[in-house]
Amino acid sequence: MKPVKIGIIGLGTVGCGTLTVLQRNSQEISRRAGRAIEIAMCAVKNIDKKRDPIANTVKLTNNPNQILESSDIDIVVELIGGIEPAYDYVTHALRNGKHVVTANKELLAVRGKDLFQIAQDQSVVIAFEAAVGGGISIIKAIREGLAGNRIQSLIGIINGTSNYILTGMKENQCSFNDMLEESQKLGYAEADPTFDIAGIDAVHKLIILASIAFGVPLQKISDVNRIGIESITYDDIAYANELGFSVKPLAIAKRSQSGIEIRVHPALISNQRLLANVNGVMNAILVTGDAAGRTLYYGAGAGAEPTASAVVADLVDVVRVMTSDPENRVPHLAFQPNSISSLPVLSVNEISTANYLRMTVENQAGVLAEVTKILGDHEISIESILQKGTGSHEDVLPVVIITQETVESRMLRAIEQLESLDSVKGTITRIRIEDLN
Numbered sequence: 001m002k003p004v005k006i007g008i009i010g011l012g013t014v015g016c017g018t019l020t021v022l023q024r025n026s027q028e029i030s031r032r033a034g035r036a037i038e039i040a041m042c043a044v045k046n047i048d049k050k051r052d053p054i055a056n057t058v059k060l061t062n063n064p065n066q067i068l069e070s071s072d073i074d075i076v077v078e079l080i081g082g083i084e085p086a087y088d089y090v091t092h093a094l095r096n097g098k099h100v101v102t103a104n105k106e107l108l109a110v111r112g113k114d115l116f117q118i119a120q121d122q123s124v125v126i127a128f129e130a131a132v133g134g135g136i137s138i139i140k141a142i143r144e145g146l147a148g149n150r151i152q153s154l155i156g157i158i159n160g161t162s163n164y165i166l167t168g169m170k171e172n173q174c175s176f177n178d179m180l181e182e183s184q185k186l187g188y189a190e191a192d193p194t195f196d197i198a199g200i201d202a203v204h205k206l207i208i209l210a211s212i213a214f215g216v217p218l219q220k221i222s223d224v225n226r227i228g229i230e231s232i233t234y235d236d237i238a239y240a241n242e243l244g245f246s247v248k249p250l251a252i253a254k255r256s257q258s259g260i261e262i263r264v265h266p267a268l269i270s271n272q273r274l275l276a277n278v279n280g281v282m283n284a285i286l287v288t289g290d291a292a293g294r295t296l297y298y299g300a301g302a303g304a305e306p307t308a309s310a311v312v313a314d315l316v317d318v319v320r321v322m323t324s325d326p327e328n329r330v331p332h333l334a335f336q337p338n339s340i341s342s343l344p345v346l347s348v349n350e351i352s353t354a355n356y357l358r359m360t361v362e363n364q365a366g367v368l369a370e371v372t373k374i375l376g377d378h379e380i381s382i383e384s385i386l387q388k389g390t391g392s393h394e395d396v397l398p399v400v401i402i403t404q405e406t407v408e409s410r411m412l413r414a415i416e417q418l419e420s421l422d423s424v425k426g427t428i429t430r431i432r433i434e435d436l437n
């Protein structure tokens, strides 16, 4: 099949991230979509502006109409943000029968009603997974995965910049302004960072989520109760911590008997809650449905490639919708049936992990030396050793060893040899340590 041609409007952080992901993963992407995705052209305001070198690999124009009017281009990716001129570009694309993929939460929150109507009239799609939660597929999760539920609430951290600022203030004991500057340097903040710190960006995202979750219209911005994080000081964060709480920028949409609550504000959350441990630029959304119960979605909510991940996922979805064969629209196993490839399943012996070993040993001189020698003979490095016990009168003592990463087969041989020592009593408890990085 011929590649699908796309045009991208806007090559900022997310636009360049999208080019990178499309190029790096082109094989995987076309195996999933059933067709290659070709970037026909990218429109930017100023062609001469210094940008990521990936931008040199595509054809640039400073005239978006070249994309919007091109009969070759089937999908327009809008990544400029803001309402104008994005609204004009998106409506122009839809009216010309093009599908649109966008990350523009403000545009959808404010003008979504008109845009969805135009798309419906034109029988085209507006896909917007990247508008909320960056690399987390929260829209799909609510719209498709939880479609059988009556959703009761959504509580989440949906602005990465404000979470990054509050986390950084706590961890580095520094000021709000220092962290704001850093988040701007890293490309997390909106063009106008007031959107992040005053909670406006989270309001846009929450309006979209609430509509999808509860089946209500996109709410008015002024109907969402909003408080920003600007007035939080390091002292507030430190006092809250002493009391067992973290200060988090929350977005909340809840059903009650009489209607829906919808609000964005900083809040104290008990440190024992998972949301309190969502740090840095990470986002997480706790969705409670009557059937599924509580489900938590976590991931990078801002940044070039995480957001690009959602843009590209939408492109794949749209390309699947465009394929004429309904059976292959969404392949049962995600990849097109003729693109399934075989990869060998590794033997467990080839897997490497760090390990926790707990053994009971005789309480006498030289025993630890024997144990560590066996580990050394098998080239297993020790990360730490903990000897428990209350004194020399005990005959045996528990010893816990954390090893560094080692190959399974080597670990098993060492355990066998350790268990054969007279000084090691019974069997050794071994638990693999998973490094979740």
Ligand code: HSE
Binding pocket: 131, 133, 134, 158, 159, 160, 161, 162, 188, 189, 190, 196, 201, 301, 302, 303
């Ligand atoms: N400024 C936004 C944030 C970017 O910090 O979450 C992603 O929408």
